[in-house]
Amino acid sequence: MAGRRPTLDDVARAAGVHKATASRALNPETRNQVKSETAHRITVAARRLGYVPNTLARGLRTSRSTAVGVLVPDLTNPLFPPIVRGIQDRLDAHGYTALLVNTDNDEARERAQFAELASRRVDGFIVATARRQHPLLAEAAERGTALVTVNRTVELPGTPAVVGDDADGVAQAVAHLRLLGHTRIAHLAGPQSVSTGAVRLRAFLQQAGPAGGAVVECAGYTEQAGRAATRRLLDQYPGTTAVLAGNDLIALGALAELAARGRRCPRDLSVVGFNDMPFADRFQPPLTTVRVPHHEMGVQAAQLLVDLLTGPQTIARTVVLPTQLVVRDSTAAPPPPP
């Protein structure tokens, strides 16, 4: 658009030096290789001309794009903006840029987006779409692609991940419900194809003990799936007095189904969510939920990837971030038995 941007050669000419010298002067890492007086002259010329280095040309030469691909299912799912923001913040601090794509939980779309990112030669990937079994990620890891998963894990040994301590979160939630007097606690489990769904269910079963609690699996982490699952739950296990939802959206579905049946939360049924998504405190009723540090998750994932990209031989770590139950108004003592 702009009428030909000045190049390094333009700057060099203006400063009366060779473009190689200009390149060295303008790069902080090599600036000490040039006489400070010359460097200064070049800097001034660059500023005067409004020179903006061409990152693409630089990347072509160095085979590093300083760009990172970020895969999320859908940015409009309120879970992801804080994660993405955390990623961007930390990436920025290291001079990287995020290339963000949505997969809509569609494998074909995910492959297309992945190829698009690859064609832009991203240096690595931060993946929030991981399923436990994930051929695309397996292939990428096989090729030596730098890869970090966030919020979820993939069952690929050696793939670094940043996740919340979901098991502890479940334990806190169940303990809270027990303390209120609940004995018939059910779990609206998230999809078992995804690590969070599996981990939270396993933790629930462990907390529920040998007697066990009712479990209904949701088709997805959506309000609609949560509502459908709640329908089944209330029909099959009418004695249930408390529910631990796989996430906040599922909890929202439970609240909707409750309302549709003319039952009240928490009077008739206590509901605990998972994630503490934005504005969960403003819902009707304000939602008791397990807070997961999403922004920090993104920050750590970005840091992990940067370490991988720049470090000599960084060990692949998995970072587990603490979770915390936030008690609000959707939980209360169980109703007296009829």
Next chain:
Amino acid sequence: MAGRRPTLDDVARAAGVHKATASRALNPETRNQVKSETAHRITVAARRLGYVPNTLARGLRTSRSTAVGVLVPDLTNPLFPPIVRGIQDRLDAHGYTALLVNTDNDEARERAQFAELASRRVDGFIVATARRQHPLLAEAAERGTALVTVNRTVELPGTPAVVGDDADGVAQAVAHLRLLGHTRIAHLAGPQSVSTGAVRLRAFLQQAGPAGGAVVECAGYTEQAGRAATRRLLDQYPGTTAVLAGNDLIALGALAELAARGRRCPRDLSVVGFNDMPFADRFQPPLTTVRVPHHEMGVQAAQLLVDLLTGPQTIARTVVLPTQLVVRDSTAAPPPPP
């Protein structure tokens, strides 16, 4: 990361042709320039080798990055994910990629991010951070940078924009309140440095008529600013029975201040928001608000920019999208006078 990706030359060699021919065969636009048998051989070789074209190299040569810079204040503001998603969806359809950055309403940060995008040679910008007076955008427009604003406008003649019909939205909201019987309607105006703040205020004053309604300006489109403004409003204009908030976050602040004073919505005060942000229907109380088609806004903004970038001499249009009042539970008839 991956052990040297195959280049066009590798593909050409594998197919026994010159790389120029391979280039033509692999590009849909030039494929007809090569014998279809040869083209097929090249395509097969490319697939076999797992060839992924290098968009950076292509961009260097063609001086088109097929990337677009997108500026938002803060992705975690629930207003923006739908807009960004709309942008991405339409950009994708045209082979463009969005480079998304957050400015945090900080001018220095915005300049830094803008320069970063410029260094990545984005073909144009979609700007959701526009202020009415915006030196950075003025400079960019001056240089001939392709630019579209979304949701807000900048006072730069000839700059295309996609906005909601805010004036009509305000009219609908005020009419609704009037019909309920309200006569003392106040406006918690958004910041006047931003077009939405100014347009909605102007429309409100027009609807309020010569008698006028109370107006308090918020320092920002935030819950906190909304709460502070509500405090001033209730102190100075205790007779107010209904409030039109500059946006939903401001409305949320109003609800918070109300709750803190032990007053109820809608019984003591009706509140109308603006935007219909995600989950506004799940708030306590479900919020009456003016729906703005954010996803569509993003779609249209992306289309406008693509037109600008690819069209011969496209006229700069401004697109105004319809808004619609959504009546929920935060509005009711005014309380009987004491």
Next chain:
DNA sequence: CTGAAAGCGCTTACAG
């Protein structure tokens, strides 16, 4: 400390 040269991976007039 600075310059000359090569090359990153493409595309595209220009020949043939």
Next chain:
DNA sequence: CTGAAAGCGCTTACAG
């Protein structure tokens, strides 16, 4: 229809 060559804007060994 295909090839040879130049060049997009950088960086970086290699000389001097």
